[in-house]
Amino acid sequence: MTLTITLACLAGSNVIITLLIQWSIVTRLGIGSQTDALFAGLAVPQVILSIAASSLTLVLVPLLATKDDRSFEQNVWTFFVYISGFSTLVALIFFSTAGLWVRLLVPGFTPGGQTLTVSVARIQLVTMALAIAASVPISAWQARRKFVRAEVSSLISTVGALVLLWWFLPRYGVLAAAWALGLRAGLQLFWLLPGIIRPHWPQWKSPALGEAWRHMRRLLLSSAYYQTDTLVDRFLTSTSSAGALSSLYLAQQFYGAANLVADRAIAAPMSPSLALAAKNADWKIFKTLYRKRLLAMGALSCAAYLGLVFFGNAILRLLIGHGAVTAGNVRLLWLIMIALGGFYVAGTLGQITSKTFYAMEDTRTPTRLSVLLYSIYVPAKIAIFFAYGVIGLAVIMSVYVAMTLVLQLLLLEKFILPRRESR
Numbered sequence: 001m002t003l004t005i006t007l008a009c010l011a012g013s014n015v016i017i018t019l020l021i022q023w024s025i026v027t028r029l030g031i032g033s034q035t036d037a038l039f040a041g042l043a044v045p046q047v048i049l050s051i052a053a054s055s056l057t058l059v060l061v062p063l064l065a066t067k068d069d070r071s072f073e074q075n076v077w078t079f080f081v082y083i084s085g086f087s088t089l090v091a092l093i094f095f096s097t098a099g100l101w102v103r104l105l106v107p108g109f110t111p112g113g114q115t116l117t118v119s120v121a122r123i124q125l126v127t128m129a130l131a132i133a134a135s136v137p138i139s140a141w142q143a144r145r146k147f148v149r150a151e152v153s154s155l156i157s158t159v160g161a162l163v164l165l166w167w168f169l170p171r172y173g174v175l176a177a178a179w180a181l182g183l184r185a186g187l188q189l190f191w192l193l194p195g196i197i198r199p200h201w202p203q204w205k206s207p208a209l210g211e212a213w214r215h216m217r218r219l220l221l222s223s224a225y226y227q228t229d230t231l232v233d234r235f236l237t238s239t240s241s242a243g244a245l246s247s248l249y250l251a252q253q254f255y256g257a258a259n260l261v262a263d264r265a266i267a268a269p270m271s272p273s274l275a276l277a278a279k280n281a282d283w284k285i286f287k288t289l290y291r292k293r294l295l296a297m298g299a300l301s302c303a304a305y306l307g308l309v310f311f312g313n314a315i316l317r318l319l320i321g322h323g324a325v326t327a328g329n330v331r332l333l334w335l336i337m338i339a340l341g342g343f344y345v346a347g348t349l350g351q352i353t354s355k356t357f358y359a360m361e362d363t364r365t366p367t368r369l370s371v372l373l374y375s376i377y378v379p380a381k382i383a384i385f386f387a388y389g390v391i392g393l394a395v396i397m398s399v400y401v402a403m404t405l406v407l408q409l410l411l412l413e414k415f416i417l418p419r420r421e422s423r
Contacts, residue, residue, distance in 0.1 A: 007148065007269065008265035010264070011151060011263075014151070014261075015258065015260060017162055018257050019254070019257060019319075020162055021161060021181065022250065022254075023319065024165055024166065025038070025165070026320055026323075027320060027325055029173065029177075031246045031325055031329040031333075032243050033110075033113055033243075035174075035243070035246040036113065036246050037114075037174060038116075038174045038178060039249040039250075040102075040105065040106045040120075040238065040245060041102075041117040041118070041119070041120025041121040042121075042124055042178075043231055043234045044094060044105065045094075045125050046128075046230065047227050047228065047231060048128060049132060050227055050230075051224055051227050052132045053132055053134075055220050055223055056083065057138065058358045058363075059219065059358065060079065060140075061271050061272065061275070062272070062274075064076065064139060064143035065271075065276065076140045079136045080133065080136040080137070083132060083135070083136055084133040087128070087130075087132035090129070091126065094121075095126070098118045098125070099118055105231060106235070107235070107239070116174060119175060120178040126182070127183055127185050127186060128182070130185045130189050133189060134188050137192035137193050138150050145269075145272055147264070147268065147269055153192045156191055157184045157185070157188040160184070160187045161180045161181065161184040164176075164179065164180045219367060225371055225374065226370050226374035229374070229378070229397075233248060236382065237393075240389065240390060247332050247336055247390065251394070255337070255340060255344040255347070258304060258344065259348055259351070262300065262351065263348075266296055266297050266352075267293065267352055268355075270352075270355065271355050271359060274290065274356060274360075277289065278359050283417065283420050290356045290412075294353070297351070301345045301348040301349065308338065317330050335391055336391060339395045340398055341398055342398025343394070343397045343398045345402075346398070346405040347401050350404060362416070365416065369404065373400065377400040381393060381396045381400075384396045
């Protein structure tokens with residue numbers, strides 16, 4: 001319980017500072033064409049980061065948690081070298097072609113808006129490579145149950161980003177915001193790398209590499225497919241009125257910040273314990289831990305969402321309803337957040353179910369499920385957007401995440417766990 005409270009406080013502080021960064025940007029620049037370009041420029045780098053970093057963490061934490069000290073250090077360094085090189089290569093490819101894919105991503109932007117989006121995207125691609133590399137020491141610290149160290153480094157990095165933003169935003173506007181949002185990863189890598197990785201000659205044919213790739217390849221391929229959801233959102237909302245793209249992005253960011261707290265405090269600490277319980281075939285302990293965390297996550301997320309429904313408009317007016325932000329901007333943001341309720345609540349619970357699958361080294365089941373549902377979801381969301389606009393888009397996003405959660409729970413409780421216990 002002490003660890004959970006500590007992690008919640010650290011993650012909560014990180015969220016508050018992250019929200020201060022968002023607050024500084026929107027109150028200074030407003031919610032309109034400039035922020036649309038900023039948040040559109042973040043899209044592709046963030047999708048790549050999400051595909052790579054989330055897959056790495058989900059696979060590396062259980063894998064490294066079962067290694068002895070000697071093989072642990074060797075494997076961590078080998079992973080770091082491989083992944084740093086890969087992320088740099090990917091960043092260079094997308095950097096050089098940014099002018100082409102930005103025009104495809106945001107066809108509704110003016111030529112000036114597309115040019116600004118290209119500049120933001122290139123800045124983010126540089127920092128994206130650092131963020132992907134940082135996922136290795138983050139996974140290593142978590143695998144050794146040093147969760148506080150990882151959270152402290154994230155907090156320090158976010159504070160550094162806020163200081164940079166306050167200093168440079170009045171001078172350089174959107175480009176300063178792009179650098180500040182991206183450099184957090186570089187700062188976190190600086191804080192995390194010492195103490196967990198001592199340089200070794202990489203073990204180029206390490207069995208751990210093959211094991212990690214075997215588990216990750218399905219995650220990467222499926223993520224590359226269904227993480228394009230973000231790109232679809234940017235494409236659609238770029239054709240809407242100025243500020244609609246920013247409002248949807250901000251709503252997702254607010255919920256993402258809340259999800260981060262929940263993940264760090266409730267979901268992440270259970271991963272090593274679940275992995276060890278699965279390795280020892282102790283399914284009674286496995287189920288007890290997973291179900292307790294699921295109930296705790298559900299209670300917290302539902303309470304938070306009800307608070308938003310009843311008090312969210314007033315809170316948002318108090319927080320961001322000044323400067324260049326209008327009352328209409330605030331109300332649209334609140335309505336989008338209400339429509340995204342299922343996206344938030346089911347998303348937090350999905351962190352528990354996903355980590356439960358991965359702790360059993362089962363990446364195939366959630367991957368196939370996600371690909372199947374996403375194939376149905378994308379055509380539906382396009383149709384809903386053109387019929388009902390950005391609010392309809394938010395509703396169908398909630399339905400999709402909720403359906404994913406329900407099916408994951410049914411598979412776990414009715415098929416997979418009973419089958420494991422019967423062996």
